[in-house]
Amino acid sequence: xxxxxxxxxxxxxxxxxxxxxxxxxxxxxxxxxxxxxxxxxxxxxxxxxxxxxxxxxxxxxxxxxxxxxxxxxxxxxxxxxxxxxxxxxxxxxxxxxxxxxxxxxxxxxxxxx
Amino acid sequence: xxxxxxxxxxxxxxxxxxxxxxxxxxxxxxxxxxxxxxxxxxxxxxxxxxxxxxxxxxxxxxxxxxxxxxxxxxxxxxxxxxxxxxxxxxxxxxxxxxxxxxxxxxxxxxxxx
Numbered sequence: 001x002x003x004x005x006x007x008x009x010x011x012x013x014x015x016x017x018x019x020x021x022x023x024x025x026x027x028x029x030x031x032x033x034x035x036x037x038x039x040x041x042x043x044x045x046x047x048x049x050x051x052x053x054x055x056x057x058x059x060x061x062x063x064x065x066x067x068x069x070x071x072x073x074x075x076x077x078x079x080x081x082x083x084x085x086x087x088x089x090x091x092x093x094x095x096x097x098x099x100x101x102x103x104x105x106x107x108x109x110x111x112x113x
Numbered sequence: 114x115x116x117x118x119x120x121x122x123x124x125x126x127x128x129x130x131x132x133x134x135x136x137x138x139x140x141x142x143x144x145x146x147x148x149x150x151x152x153x154x155x156x157x158x159x160x161x162x163x164x165x166x167x168x169x170x171x172x173x174x175x176x177x178x179x180x181x182x183x184x185x186x187x188x189x190x191x192x193x194x195x196x197x198x199x200x201x202x203x204x205x206x207x208x209x210x211x212x213x214x215x216x217x218x219x220x221x222x223x224x225x226x
Contacts, residue, residue, distance in 0.1 A: 004156075040121070042218035043157075043201070058213065090156055102214060104149075104156035 003027070004105035006091050012111045019078040021108050023091030029103075030096035032074035034058075034066060036087040037107070043090065049074055050096070081112045116140050119202055119217030128226055132189040136202035136217045139183065143204040143215075146178050148187045151199045151219065160200075161187070192224045 007022045025032065033048040035058075045058030047066040055066050063085060067075045074093075078085055088109050094102040119136045126132055134148075145164045149157035161176040163169045169176045175188040185204075189196055202217040 040218060042119075043214075043216040045213055048213070092156075101159060101162065104158070106156045107154070109154075 004091055004093050004103050006105040006108045008108050009106065010109045012113060013081050015082060015112055017081050019081050019110065021076040021089055021091075021110070023074045023076070023105060024072050025093040025103075026072065027093065027103075028071065029093035030071070031094045032068065033092040033102070034064075034074065034076045035090040035092065036060070037090055038087050046076065083112050086110060086112045114139060116215050117202065117204060117217045120220055121218055123221040123223055125223045125225060126192055128192060128194060128224055130192050130224075132192050132196070132222060134187040134189075134200050134202075134220050134222070136185050137183055138185075138204055140204075140206075141180075141183065142206045145205045146176070146185050147203040147214070148176055149201040149203060151201060157201055194224050194226060197222060197224050
């Protein structure tokens with residue numbers, strides 16, 4: 001089975017802190033994604049990557065950055081956390097050319113106070 | 114107007130009922146259509162995907178796509194309490210590298226005993 005692991009399930013951070021959310025997948029997938037999920041807004045794409053060191057902005061990249069130094073690992077960085085970034089963050093991966101079979105992690109619940 | 118519209122529910126049905134979940138979309142370029150199931154505080158898991166108009170069946174689940182009407186449905190037969198979850202429709206355009214999924218906001222389903 002495909003396994004997408006998000007190392008932190010629940011985090012509480014202070015406004016202005018730098019936050020790292022880590023994601024690892026074990027299926028040698030080329031594509032990796034970061035989404036956030038909010039009630040009434042659904043899942044919105046923050047960034048995605050289709051290869052090591054490659055990244056592309058999604059629909060809501062402002063306030064976020066990403067890093068993909070190894071194929072299996074995709075990190076989401078909040079440079080200076082703000083309260084409006086309180087949300088559930090979902091990492092996902094898929095094989096190259098098969099974005100229709102995307103696999104999600106369990107999610108990271110971030111609260112910024 | 115959102116690209117993908119989905120009634121948020123909640124939808125409450127008795128055990129054994131047939132459930133119909135629906136999404137409409139506005140972008141005729143969408144090629145791939147997916148349904149995800151998401152249990153509370155978990156990541157979405159892929160239920161079904163299709164890339165053509167018509168029906169696709171998998172056990173108690175049937176996915177239906179009508180591209181002419183820009184309308185997709187998921188039917189659940191003999192619904193069970195374990196089907197209680199949020200169901201997300203998703204769609205994508207394959208651009209050749211890492212295509213983006215566009216999600217509906219999800220419909221919350223409650224199957225009661």
